[in-house]
Amino acid sequence: MSVKLWHHGDFRRLWAGDTVTQFGTFVSLTVLPLVAATALAVTPFEMGLLSAAEHAAFLLFGLPAGVWIDRMRRKPLMISANVVRGVALLTVPVAWWTGVLSLPHLLVVALAVGVCTLFFDVAYQSYLPSLVGREHLVEGNAKLQASQSVAQVAGPGVGGGLAQLAGAANAVALTGLSYLASAVLLRRIRAVEPPPERDPGRRLTTEVAEGLRFVFGNPNLRAIVGCTGTANLASGAFVAMEILFLTRDLRLSAGAVGVVLAIGGAGGVLGALTAGWWARRVGQARTILISALTSMPVLLLVPLAEPGWGAVLVAGALAVYGYGVIVYNVAQVSYRQAICPDRLLGRMNASIRFVVWGLLPVGQLAGGVLGEWLGVRGAIWAAAVVSALCGLWVLFSPLRRLRNLPSEVAA
CATH class of the missing domain: 1.20.1250.20 (MFS general substrate transporter like domains)
Structure with missing residues (x-):
């Protein structure tokens, strides 16, 4: 870092x-x-x-x-x-x-x-x-994300x-x-x-619409929102069933569950510490693409686990997943901060959070429904498959042709 x-x-x-x-x-x-x-x-x-x-x-x-x-x-x-x-x-x-x-x-x-x-x-x-x-956005976001990851663990x-x-x-x-x-x-x-730019004559709905147009009118931001929102939808369903899967399907004790989750969280901490290195090494835009394509499909390993050795497989998968997701988050947050005019930063961040965080409780509810319908392991499979597909949003966007920010946007 x-x-x-x-x-x-x-x-x-x-x-x-x-x-x-x-x-x-x-x-x-x-x-x-x-x-x-x-x-x-x-x-x-x-x-x-x-x-x-x-x-x-x-x-x-x-x-x-x-x-x-x-x-x-x-x-x-x-x-x-x-x-x-x-x-x-x-x-x-x-x-x-x-x-x-x-x-x-x-x-x-x-x-x-x-x-x-x-x-x-x-x-x-x-x-x-x-x-x-x-x-200095990548470095700043990496340090702030490191603190958040440690706090989450x-x-x-x-x-x-x-x-x-x-x-x-x-x-x-x-x-x-x-x-x-x-x-x-x-x-x-x-x-x-x-001081912020003020226009007392502007209506709230007009300014909300301006923020939404900036986010969804930009193909790169649109892909980032699609990828992150879909990942949160899958994560919500996965987390809703995670404890039940570990305790009932893998028959882990409460202490063992804590160890597995802590190992997964440690991957996120390491991701925050090295996110800046990845951005400098392969480029900020390319880091978004690579981290999404390589880390999010790792959840497919979790429903393969069985009692006994399964705890090691799950802990390793969660650590790799946590590492890649945090690298992705640092890169995409820094990217969108860099390309957004200061007067729109609040609306841009809020518009994106409205979508991606709003899908989290939807995913949690869906996980519960799928758990009743398909069983806990079946719900974990469904969440993992959706997670594996998240990277397609950025793969089929203009981001795949970029290494870093376009010079005119960065300026």
């Missing part, structure tokens, strides 16, 4: 703040359901409502969020999002301590945290180009450990405080952000 941005003080502050935020996000995704399960003894349907509330923001506010973000400075928005997340989570232990915690309270908190996550993620991706310059374990040691409600309190700490780190960024 390149080290040029190590000497960029403001990027280090953004990186530190985002790292704390990412850990808070993945810890909260563990501790809020634990509170619901242990403190409120919710039913499976109620747990499903809680999960839906955590991800509903991408479908409810995904498109207008980009317009709003393009109309304001991104750093104050990120700080405000983390303050709101922190305060919202801190209400949970207070309600638990006073004996008034309820499921509607948890649903409101989960929805509020999800909305703030949407705004924070779109804002930091739109803020990065102006902070570090477009020539370690966050659930940290959340479970905190809940075990201090109780689930108290673990939520610590998570809320982490968001407030991140806000303090982000506030220390010294760079003066240029």
Whole structure:
């Protein structure tokens, strides 16, 4: 991984703040359901409502969020999002301590945290180009993705450990405080952000449509959205059945399941650390194509696994898959940031997230239906086949003829 941005003080502050935020996000995704399960003894349907509330923001506010973000400075928005997340989570232990915690309270908190996550993620991706310059986007995204990958691996374990040691409600309190700490780190960024371009006479729908036209009118971005969205659809179905496959079909213990998933997550961390090397070695556009074509079909190995040796096969497949997907993500996020005008960055990022993140819960629902119809292994097969086909989007796009960004676009 390149080290040029190590000497960029403001990027280090953004990186530190985002790292704390990412850990808070993945810890909260563990501790809020634990509170619901242990403190409120919710039913499976109620747990499903809680999960839906955590991800509903991408479908409810995904498109207008980009317009709003393009109309304001991104750093104050990120700080405000983390303050709101922190305060919202801190209400949970207070309600638990006073004996008034309820499921509607948890649903409101989960929805509020999800909305703030949407705004924070779109804002930091739109803020990065102006902070570090477009020539450092691959390095910056690789470092930020490395933090996210580590948080994704370690966050659930940290959340479970905190809940075990201090109780689930108290673990939520610590998570809320982490968001407030991140806000303090982000506030220390010294760079003066240029004011956004404003046109008070423009309607919200007009600006949303402009962002959608930019994304879907560009054949390369259209291919990236198709590939990423299809991959998330397959991933949602795969993840919905993954634990059942490991515990029932492969007969793994809870500890062994944790080891298998951790090995898969470690592949993602390694991918983030080496994504910049791949972009420099083979070219940024070519990295998108190669990583999609070589990593996403690897999931076809998973449903071949049988009890005993199968755990090794699954762990290896998930590690290779995680490695390639993270390399792909760093390359495609950097690519789309580089070719997008600053005034459209928020709308571009939000439009893409609306599609690709909106398909994730659809895939999870489809995985459950397929599991009932085809069985768990059959559902895993279906998800793996769809994943294997994702790279066709970029293979049959103009990206296959590019090595790097066209010089006129990069300029």
